[in-house]
Amino acid sequence: MREHPPEPPGILHVDMDAFFVSVELLRRPELRGQPVVVGGTGDRGVVAAANYEARVYGVFSAMPSARARRLCPHAVFLPGDHHHYGEVSARIMAIFGTFTPLVEPLSLDEAFLDVRGSRRLLGTGPEIARSIRARVLDEEGLRCTVGVAANKFLAKLGSQAAKPSVSPKGVEPGEGVRVIPHGGELAFLHPLPVRALWGVGPATSRKLERLAVRTVGDLAALPLDAVVASLGEATGHHLHRLAHGIDSRPVVTDQRPKSIGHEETFARDHHRHDTLRRELVRLADATAARLRRHRAAGRTITIKVRFGDFRTITRSSTLPTAVSSGPSITRVAKELLDGVDPGQGVRLLGVSVSHLVIDTGRQLSFEDAVAAGWDDASAAVDQVRARFGDDAVVPAAVTGPAGLRIKRGGDQQWGPDANPPAEP
Amino acid sequence: MRFRCERDGLVDALGAAGRAVASRGGSLPVLSGVRVELAGDRLSLIGSDLDLTIGVEVEVAGEADGVAVVPAKIASDLVRSLEAGAVEVHVEGDEAHIAAGRFQSSIRLLPADEFPRLPEPAPDAVTLAAKDFALALHQVVPAASADDARPILTGVLMAAEGDGLRFVATDSYRLAVRDLPGTSVLREGQSVLVPSRALRELERLLGAAGEVTLRLGERDATFEIARTRLTTRLIEGEFPNYRGLIPSTYPNRLTVGREALLDAARRVRLMAREATPVRLSMSADGLELVAITQDVGQAHEQLDAKYEGTELTVAFNPEYLLDGVEVTPGDEITVETVDHQKPAVIRSTEGSEFLYLLMPVRV
Numbered sequence: 061m062r063e064h065p066p067e068p069p070g071i072l073h074v075d076m077d078a079f080f081v082s083v084e085l086l087r088r089p090e091l092r093g094q095p096v097v098v099g100g101t102g103d104r105g106v107v108a109a110a111n112y113e114a115r116v117y118g119v120f121s122a123m124p125s126a127r128a129r130r131l132c133p134h135a136v137f138l139p140g141d142h143h144h145y146g147e148v149s150a151r152i153m154a155i156f157g158t159f160t161p162l163v164e165p166l167s168l169d170e171a172f173l174d175v176r177g178s179r180r181l182l183g184t185g186p187e188i189a190r191s192i193r194a195r196v197l198d199e200e201g202l203r204c205t206v207g208v209a210a211n212k213f214l215a216k217l218g219s220q221a222a223k224p225s226v227s228p229k230g231v232e233p234g235e236g237v238r239v240i241p242h243g244g245e246l247a248f249l250h251p252l253p254v255r256a257l258w259g260v261g262p263a264t265s266r267k268l269e270r271l272a273v274r275t276v277g278d279l280a281a282l283p284l285d286a287v288v289a290s291l292g293e294a295t296g297h298h299l300h301r302l303a304h305g306i307d308s309r310p311v312v313t314d315q316r317p318k319s320i321g322h323e324e325t326f327a328r329d330h331h332r333h334d335t336l337r338r339e340l341v342r343l344a345d346a347t348a349a350r351l352r353r354h355r356a357a358g359r360t361i362t363i364k365v366r367f368g369d370f371r372t373i374t375r376s377s378t379l380p381t382a383v384s385s386g387p388s389i390t391r392v393a394k395e396l397l398d399g400v401d402p403g404q405g406v407r408l409l410g411v412s413v414s415h416l417v418i419d420t421g422r423q424l425s426f427e428d429a430v431a432a433g434w435d436d437a438s439a440a441v442d443q444v445r446a447r448f449g450d451d452a453v454v455p456a457a458v459t460g461p462a463g464l465r466i467k468r469g470g471d472q473q474w475g476p477d478a479n480p481p482a483e484p
Numbered sequence: 485m486r487f488r489c490e491r492d493g494l495v496d497a498l499g500a501a502g503r504a505v506a507s508r509g510g511s512l513p514v515l516s517g518v519r520v521e522l523a524g525d526r527l528s529l530i531g532s533d534l535d536l537t538i539g540v541e542v543e544v545a546g547e548a549d550g551v552a553v554v555p556a557k558i559a560s561d562l563v564r565s566l567e568a569g570a571v572e573v574h575v576e577g578d579e580a581h582i583a584a585g586r587f588q589s590s591i592r593l594l595p596a597d598e599f600p601r602l603p604e605p606a607p608d609a610v611t612l613a614a615k616d617f618a619l620a621l622h623q624v625v626p627a628a629s630a631d632d633a634r635p636i637l638t639g640v641l642m643a644a645e646g647d648g649l650r651f652v653a654t655d656s657y658r659l660a661v662r663d664l665p666g667t668s669v670l671r672e673g674q675s676v677l678v679p680s681r682a683l684r685e686l687e688r689l690l691g692a693a694g695e696v697t698l699r700l701g702e703r704d705a706t707f708e709i710a711r712t713r714l715t716t717r718l719i720e721g722e723f724p725n726y727r728g729l730i731p732s733t734y735p736n737r738l739t740v741g742r743e744a745l746l747d748a749a750r751r752v753r754l755m756a757r758e759a760t761p762v763r764l765s766m767s768a769d770g771l772e773l774v775a776i777t778q779d780v781g782q783a784h785e786q787l788d789a790k791y792e793g794t795e796l797t798v799a800f801n802p803e804y805l806l807d808g809v810e811v812t813p814g815d816e817i818t819v820e821t822v823d824h825q826k827p828a829v830i831r832s833t834e835g836s837e838f839l840y841l842l843m844p845v846r847v
Contacts, residue, residue, distance in 0.1 A: 380634060380656065421760070423801055424843040425656040426729050429827055 068184040069242060070176035071311060073207040073215035074156065074192060077224060079169035080109035082202050083148050084138050095135035100125050108140050112224055112231040148200060155195050159188055161320070161354060164311045172212050174311035177353065189237045209240040213258060213307035214249070220256075221248075245305035250277030257302050259295065267291060279303040320356065321412025322346045329368045329405030336402055336409060340393050341386075343411040348386040351413060357382035357422070358413035361392040365400050366408035375399060381425045382417045389413060485522045485550025486574035489542065491566045491584065497529045497540040498560040500712055503685055505556040506533035517553040517594040518560075522546050530602065531556060534717070536682050537602050541711040547574075553594040554580050562589060605708075605715060606701030610669045614709065618690040620651050620662045621683050623811040623838055628680035629655035639719040640683055641726075642700075643675035644668070652726055653680065658804050659726055659827075659841040660811070669698050677723055678705050682716035689714060729827060730841055734820035736793025738766050739833065742817045746809055748773050748785040753802035755783035761799035761845035764819070766791050775802070798824045799845040808840035 076082070080098040085091055095114035099107040105125035117132035125137065149168040156163045159182060162174035175188045182188050189206040196204050207218025222238035224231055240248045254260055254268055254276055267290055273279045279287070280303040288296030301307070322343045330336050340363070351357060361383075362376035375396040383389060393411050498518060506515040512534075519530045525546045530539040552575045559580070563571065566584045574581050579590045621640075629637035634656075641652040648665035670676070682705075689709050690696060699706040706715045749762060756762050756775035765772040771789040776782040798821055809817060814832035821828045824847070830840040 422846050423657055424825060424846055426654065426659070426724070426827070426843060427656060428825070429729060429843065 068186055069208055069210040069215075069240065070174065070179060070185040071209055071211055071215045072173040072175060072185060072189055072192070073209075073212065073219045074171050074173060074189075075205050075207075075216075075219045075223070076152070076169035076196075077203040077205060078109060078111045079149075079202070080140060080145055081111040081114075083145055084141075085111070086201050088138075091136055095119070095132050096138065097125070097128055097132070097135050098138050098140050099128075101137050101139050110135075112226055115226040116228065116230060148202075152196055152200060152202070152204075155199060156192065159192060162311045162313055164313060172215065172311045186237060186239045189239070193236055203236075205234055206237045207240070208237065210242060210245065211305075211307040212309055212311065213302055214240050214245055214305060216258070217249070217252065217256060246277075246280070249303070249305050250275060250280060252276045254279055257299055259298055259302070264291060264295065264299075276303050318416070319362070319412045319414035320347060320350050320354065320358070320416065321362070321410060322350075323364060323408060323410025323412075325366075325408045326406070329407050330409075331402055331405050333397070333402060336397060336406060337394055339409050340397055340411060341390050343409065344389040344393050345386040347411050347413055348384055348389050351384045351416075355418060356416045357384035358417070359383075359415035360413065361389055361396070362410075362412045362414065363393050363396045363400075364408070364410035364412070365397075365402075365406055368405035368407050370407070372408075373400070376414075378415065379427075381427045382415070382422065383413075485520070485552055486547040486572075487522055487527060487544040488547075488570055488572050489527070489544035491563060491568050491571050493542045493544075494571055495560070495564050497527070497542045498556070498563055500540045500689070501529040501531035501538050502556040502560050503531065503688075504533060504536045504538035504714075505531040512598070512600065514553055514594045514596075514598040515600075516556060517599075518556045519551070519553050519596065519599045521551045522549050524549070532600070532602060534600065535679065536685065536717075537715040538685065539713045539715075550575055551596050552580055553596045553599050554591055555594060559591060562591070603701075603704050603715065605706035605713070606699040606704070609697050609699050609708075610667075611695050611697045612664075612667060612669075614690045614693040614696045616664055616667075617696050618687060620664055621687050621690070623662045624651040624653045624660045625680050625683050625687065626653075626807050626811075627655060627658050627660035627840075628653040631655070635719055636677065636721045636723060638680055639677035639723070640680050641675055641677055641723045642670070642705075644670040644672050652723070654724070654726060654841075657801070657843050658808060659729060659839075660808070661726070661839045661841075663837045665837070670700060675723070676700050676705055677719040677721065679716055679719055682714065686714055730829065730839070731822055731826065734793075734822055734829065736766065736791070736796055736821045738764075738771060738789055738791050738793075738819040738821075739816060740771055740787060740789035740819070742809060742812065742815055742832075744787055745771075745817065746806065748787055749802060749806055749809065752783045752785055753806070755781050756802050761847065762802040762805065763797050763799045763847070765795075765797045766793070766819075766821070767795040793821070796821055796824065798828060799847045800828075800842060801845055804842055808842055812838055812840060 081096050084096065084098055093113065095117060096111045097107055097114050097119060098109045099105055107119060107121055107123045107125055107128050109121055110119040114132055114135050119128045119132050119135065128135065145168055153163060153165055153171060156171055156173055160173050160175045160178045164172040166172065175185055178188065185208045189208050193204055193206060196202055205219045205222045207215040207222060209215040209218050218238040218240050222235040224234045252275060254273055255265055257276060268279065271282065271290055273282065279299060284300050287300045291299065324339065324343065359382045360376055360378045362374055364372065364374045366372040377392050377396055379392065389411065501518045505518065515533055521528045525543055527542050527544045528539060530537060562582060566587065569584065572583045578593050580593055581590045624640055628640055632638065637655055643650045643652065645663060647668060648663050649667040649669045651662045653660050686707050689712055693709040697708040703718055704715055705718055706713060752762055752773040752775045755777055757777040757780050760775065760777045763774045765774060768791055770791065771787040772784055773787065774784040808830045812830055812832050814834035816833040818831050818833055819828055824844055827841045827843050830842065832838060
C-alpha cells in the first residue's frame, strides 16, 4: 500500500547512561574514572546503580551491595540521594518536553517520546534524537542513549543496542543513537535472542527453547497457532506480534501538558516597552500555533520577565473562557507587560498559556463568537504555514528592518546568536 | 407588642419575609432575624440581607403596638409546627412569647435598634398583569449566570425597547430575550440590571397574583404584589452588547414541531452523559438527533422537519437546548444556524416576542 518513501521513524526511547552514578560524579568529579556504586551501603543493601567502570567487574543493579563489594573491593560506595536525582530528572524531562508534549516517563532516567508532530519544526526523529543528546549533555553534563523507531518496543531495543558496552577488557562507548528505519525492523529484530522480547522471562524462555526458538527470528517463523498452543492465548498473541515488530501502544503522557509557551533570551537587554511588545507578539503567535497544533486552548495567560540581574517575575491573568488565537493571547500579555517597568533592562521574555482544555467537546461561548474572526483567521494562518512555511504569514509586528523574525520551538538551543538584529 | 392571629397567615408571612434573610451569618447578626412591627391591626414583617428585602403585611387582632426582631428560622419553624387556629404573640423585655392552645414558648429576640434602615421605594410606579410578567421571567431568568465571579451576568437586563419592556439574560453560553410590548416602565434608553436571585424569588410570589407594581429607582427596584413588597439592589455595570451577538441573517433554517423536538431531545439526552453534546443533523430529509457517549451507548431519533439551507450537523449541550425550547411559545419553532461554531437562534413561528440564542459545543 505504501507508495511514498517512508519518513524516518518518530518514536524515541531515551535512556540516561548510568544515571544515578553520573549525577553523583557531577558533584564528585574527583571520582571520575574509578568504579562507583550507588545504593544501600548497609549489610542488606542492594546496588541501585553502578557506573561502567564498576560494571566491568560484574557489578550490576539490584545485586546485594555485599556481593558488589566482594567483586569490586576498591569501588567507591555512595548512598543514594533520590531527592537530588528526582530534581535532575525533572529538568531532563523538561528538556524532552521542549521537543514534544508527548513525553511518557518510565522512571527517573527513561522516557518514550513521540516526536512525529514536531518533525516539521524540529527535524526528523533521528535529528531530534541527536539534538536531545546534545542538549542533555550541554545543560546537565549527562549522557544518554536514544533509540528511534516506528514504535515503543523497537525504540527501546534500539536504545539498548546503542548503549556503551562492558566487557572484561573495559568500556566500549556506544553509538548513542540507534535508528531502526522503516523496512529495517525485522533485519534488526530477528537476530536478537528471544529473551530481548518484552514479556519473555525465564519460564517463557524455557518453553520456547523446547520449540527450538532461540532468536526472535525463530519465533517469528513459527505459525501463530503453535505459539499460542505453547504459551497460551494472551502471551502467544503478544509475543507473535512483537516478533513481527508490531507494537501499537501509543506514547501516553501521564499528565497532559499543564502549560504551553515560548520564551526567549535576548542577545542584548531590552529597555523599552515598544521593543518588548513586538517580541511579545512573536512569542504569543508561536504559543498560539502550538496550542492549536495540540488542539488545546487555555484560560490563563502568563508572562515571564527576567531582568539583567537575573531577577525573574511572572504576571498572569485568567480569562473567563479558553483562548487559542495569537491576538487574544497578545492582548492579555500586553496588558500584563504594561504593568512591568523594563527600565533596568530585560534579558528574557516568555509567554505561556495554562489551564488548558481540549478544544473539542468544549462548550463555546459568546466570547468565542466575538473572537471568531480571529479563530477563523488563525485556522487559515495555520493552513498557509503548513504549506508554505512559518514565515509565509506573520503578525505585522514581527517584521523589522532586518526582515522577518519568527519564533520556532527549539530556537536558541545554544543561546542567542552572536550577531543579533539591532534593537531599533 | 401583643397580638392574636391565625396560624396559617403568620406562617405564610414569616416564610415570605424569611426568604430574604441572610443565609450566611454575615456581618450583621440582626439580619438573621425578621423585623416585626405592629401598628393597630396591621402587622408588618421584613427580612433582608441588604441586597434583597422582602416585606409582608398581614391583618391581626392587635392589642399593643411595638417592634421586635425574631430569629427567622426558629420562629418560622415553630409557628409552622402549630396546629391550625389562633396564635397569641406578645413581646416582653428581650423575649417573644408564642402560645397556641396548651403550647407555650419564648424566643430570645435580636436587638431591634440594630436592624438597618432600608431604602424607600421609588415613587414612580407602573402596574402590569402579573401573568405576563411571570411568563417573561420564566423564559429569561434561567439563562442568567450563577457564577458570582461575573456579577454582571448574574443579572437580568430590563430595558426600554420601542414602546415596551425588554428582558435579557445571558451566561455567555446562551442568551434569552423577551419583549413585553406596550409596557412602558422605563424611559427611552433607560435600563436596569436586576439580580436574577431576586427575580427567582419574585417568580415564586407572582404565582397566584393578579397584578404586579414596579418601582424602578436609581439603585433599587421594588416589586409589589398585593401586600408583599420585594426590593432588590440593582447591579451596577455595563451589560454586554448582546445585539452584536445576534447574526442578522442565517443561511440555514429548520422548522420543527416544538413538542416533538422536546420529547425526542429528552429521550436522546439520556445517552449524552459526562458533558457530551447532542448533535442535530439537519438536511432536506429532516432532523436527526444523535447522542453518543463512549463506553455508555448511543441513541438517535429522526424527526419530521422542514429544512432550508446546506446540510449541517451542530452539537449542543442538551440542557441548554431544552431550556430554550421549553420556554419558546407556540406549536412550531425555528432553529436558524450559520455553521457548527456560530450561535444558533431559536424562535417561535408564531411571534417574535421571544428569542433564544445558543452557542454550540465544538466537535
